[in-house]
Amino acid sequence: MSNTFKIIVLAGAYVSFILGAGTATGQEIMQFFVSFGYLGIGAIIIAAVLHMWFGAYAMDVGVRLKAEDSKDVFVYFCGKYLGLFFYWFSQLFILVVFIVMISGAGATISEHFDLGDVIGRAFMAILVLITALLRLNTIIKILGIAGPIIVVFSVIVGAGSFDPAGFSKSGEIINGINLSTATSNWWQAGFVYSSFVLLVALPFLANLGKGEIKRKDVIIGGSVGGLIMLVGVFAIYIGILSNIEQLHTKDIPTLFLADQISPALGLFFSIILLVAIYTTAVGMLWTVSTQFSKGNSHKYRIITIVLTIIGFFGGLFPFAKIIDFVYPIVGYIGLILIAGMLYRQFINKGKIGIKTLETLGLNKNIN
Template sequence: MSHLSKIIILAGAFVSFILGAGTATGQEIMQFFVPFGYIGTGAIVIAAILHMWFGAYTMDVGSRLQATDAKDVFNYFCGKYLGFFFYWFAQLFMLVVFVVMISGAGATVSEHFGTGDILGRIIMAAAVLITALARLNTIIKILGIAGPIIILFAVIVGIGNFDSEGIRHSNELISELQLLQATNSWWQSGFIYSSFVLLIAVPFLANLGKNETNRRTVIFAGIVGGFIMLLGVFAIYTGILSHIDDVQDKGIPTLFLADQISSILALCFSIILLIAIYTTAVGMLWTVSLQFSGGNPTIYKIITIALTIIGFFGGALPFATIIDLVYPIVGYIGLILMACMLYRQFINKGSLGKEGI
């Protein structure tokens, strides 16, 4: 496989992870960037730069460290004790993301099919539980293709709803609307949005890098991935700004925007979104259950069932409310991890083995 092909594949996997179901719904973008109007673009740029940095750096560390356990990666960045904290905190946050996915499934089914959120939560919780208990690796890998597809659809939805007149009036409308807002300033949103993603991205990115020995490949893949993320988020952001008065009370803003283009597109997008939510939820539930079960199959099943029940009832909380309450708090904690990574990269690099590029 050529050097360029490897970069594209790694960058695609990176983008699929960070621009998955949560961002593609538009709800995170509604809370982190849209409330600041035009200046929200600055927050997106900050987030993109940070994603480019930690994507390249974490994959590079994964390539050189060759760690078999995510604990080793967190320990390298933060030391033994703080690394231990972040490792387990990341597991708990994955459980929160699992709850968010169940809530998102309920909101998606309710908004598009008009059946109420309970049906969506039941179907999603049951599908995820069955998959996690059966450990169907092949199915998860096949459905993983939903990541790139949902990115493409989200960009189409965002660009397809671009309206220069709507954007011109968006700043005036935003000041009158009671939008949920993740932080008090646009620059904080750029940092917080990036840092809460970082917490669960570190193990994933380090594992990506572990399978590639060429440092140039992983570094460029991280940079390309962060740049594509900028384009994807910006497309959705402009689409929402163009119709802010219509989408400001929607749980899944991008689903509404898709319907403005075509009812067929909206149906396709809702199905793809549910598949993306499903694959994300399975991954989070599986990972947390394995960590807490210690490899014991019986305990794994008990924990998986218990966490699914928690996810179902926790998902009864409004999708937007969960994001508003939890993600900013996690983001502020994630800033500590980000600071540790900056210290490790630029002040105290330590030794990771292969240092030449």
């Protein structure tokens, strides 16, 4: 596999993992960025810089640490006790996000195909379960290919829905409607959005890096993945903001935008949304199952099936409500993890070697 293709696959896998139901449907973007009007652009820029940084850095540490357990990665960044807290907290939140994906699938299928959310949740849960039982290499290839496709169609729907007249009036309209906001200030939104993404992405990114040899590939792949992700976010942002008066009550605002452009595009984009949900849900399920199975394939299958059942029944909760309540809280907690990573990279820059790992209680010798 050439270096260029490897970088594309890594970037695509990163994008697919985090560009799931909340982002591709527009719910996260509406609450974190659109709710602040034009200032949301500043929040997106902050988030873009952070996504590019931690995408590259987390995969690079994965290459060098070669941790068998993502617990080691959290301990490396935050120390033994705080690292253990973040490890367990991230596993719990990843499971919550998995439930959000299943709920999002139900909402998408119910809103566009009118088949009911139970059928949508069951369909997605079964598909994700089958995929998660496959090998990691297969999962990474699926994620790597799907990521760029999801972004392209998100840009088409978002940019294609841009209305200069609606955009110019959006600030006034937002002041007159009851729109949920994830944080109290626009600049906080960029940090909080990135920190909750980091909490779920860190184990996956470290695992991606662990399987690679060349640090340059993962650093570029992580940076490109973070940038591509936020290009898609910005396109959806301007599309929603231009049409906020019609969209502020919608569970799936991007699907409404696609329908407005063309019914055919709406149908196709509903499938793209399901692909986005599917790729993220697969990554979430695989990450948690891998951590708790500890390499035991029988245990992995049992845990995967149990978590899928939990995700199906947990998906009964309303999609938008889960995002509104859970994501901002987790985002604020995740800021501590960002601080730990910044400290480790820019202040305590020690190489990952015997002394560093023994101090942290890890037993690996990395060059």
